Amino acid sequence: GNSVTQMEGPVTLSEEAFLTINCTYTATGYPSLFWYVQYPGEGLQLLLKATKADDKGSNKGFEATYRKETTSFHLEKGSVQVSDSAVYFCALNGGVAGGGADGLTFGKGTHLIIQP
Amino acid sequence: DAGVIQSPRHEVTEMGQEVTLRCKPISGHNSLFWYRQTMMRGLELLIYFNNNVPIDDSGMPEDRFSAKMPNASFSTLKIQPSEPRDSAVYFCASSLVTGKGEKLFFGSGTQLSVL
Numbered sequence: 001g002n003s004v005t006q007m008e009g010p011v012t013l014s015e016e017a018f019l020t021i022n023c024t025y026t027a028t029g030y031p032s033l034f035w036y037v038q039y040p041g042e043g044l045q046l047l048l049k050a051t052k053a054d055d056k057g058s059n060k061g062f063e064a065t066y067r068k069e070t071t072s073f074h075l076e077k078g079s080v081q082v083s084d085s086a087v088y089f090c091a092l093n094g095g096v097a098g099g100g101a102d103g104l105t106f107g108k109g110t111h112l113i114i115q116p
Numbered sequence: 117d118a119g120v121i122q123s124p125r126h127e128v129t130e131m132g133q134e135v136t137l138r139c140k141p142i143s144g145h146n147s148l149f150w151y152r153q154t155m156m157r158g159l160e161l162l163i164y165f166n167n168n169v170p171i172d173d174s175g176m177p178e179d180r181f182s183a184k185m186p187n188a189s190f191s192t193l194k195i196q197p198s199e200p201r202d203s204a205v206y207f208c209a210s211s212l213v214t215g216k217g218e219k220l221f222f223g224s225g226t227q228l229s230v231l
Contacts, residue, residue: 032218043120043207043222044159089159093218103149103172104220108158 002027006090006107013080014115021075021110023064023090031092033057033066033073034104038087047075047088085114122208122223130231134196137226140189141210149220150183150193151207159207165191166213198230 006023013019025031032051036044048057053068062077073090091104121140129135141148149164163173165185173183180199185191195202205227209220 034219036220041224043209043224044220045222046219049219103161103164105161106159 002031002092002105004090004092004105004107006088006110009087009109009111010113011110012113012115015082016079017114019075019077019080019084019112021088021090021112023073023075023107025071025073025090025092027071027092027105033064034091034093035062035064035073035075036089036091036106038089038109040086044089080112080114082114082116085112087111120208120210120221120223122206122226124226125224126227126229128229128231129198131199132197133230134194135198135202135228135230137193137206137208137228139191139193139208139223141191141208142221143189145210145212145221146188147211147213147218148185148191149209149211150191151209153205153207153225154203162193195228198228200230203228203230 003026007021034049035047037047038044048059050057050066053066056065064073064075066073087109089109090107093104120142123138147166150162151159152162153159160175162175163183164171168185168188181195183193205225207222207225209222211218211220
């Protein structure tokens with residue numbers, strides 16, 4: 001079945017540092033890939049997505065590139081801010097047709113802490 | 117749009133009691149999902165509905181858990197009887213399925229504590 005593996009946290013960085021959160025996946029076919037962010041006391045929000053190989057999703061300075069050859073979708077940001085402190089979830093959807101109503105499969109989440 | 121609305125935000129109950137969690141999806145969305153989040157297991161899909169019909173409930177942990185979606189604007193997740201190990205945050209999410217990489221919209225969750 002589908003699965004997502006992301007790096008264990010917490011990840012603690014200083015403000016303006018470079019961020020990478022690794023994510024790899026296992027799926028059949030052609031899944032869509034997502035990064036969601038969860039701020040304290042809130043539900044998850046979509047941060048970015050990519051629906052096919054070599055696509056780059058980007059939003060709020062975050063980027064991730066869909067790498068089919070390495071089955072990866074690593075999240076990066078060049079200069080993090082204290083306000084980026086949150087839990088980040090990598091997820092995939094579908095796999096057979098790239099879409100579908102079968103729900104997202106999430107990684108366990110990476111807690112990011114940015115210190116001033 | 118008000119987004120996905122869940123109630124209550126917090127629920128504290130005693131072991132053995134019935135618990136009902138409620139969700140109002142975004143108007144026009146045709147799929148609804150119930151997730152459970154714990155520190156140990158992360159985010160788990162419990163069940164999802166498409167056009168009000170349960171499609172996959174393989175994630176429902178036990179017969180004590182049941183979910184219904186009587187119409188397009190309302191769903192419930194019921195636990196009867198509740199146990200301390202059911203303590204978690206329960207999220208409802210909805211989406212409009214188009215087959216092009218669906219985006220889920222999450223509610224703010226219900227924090228359930230079973231004593």
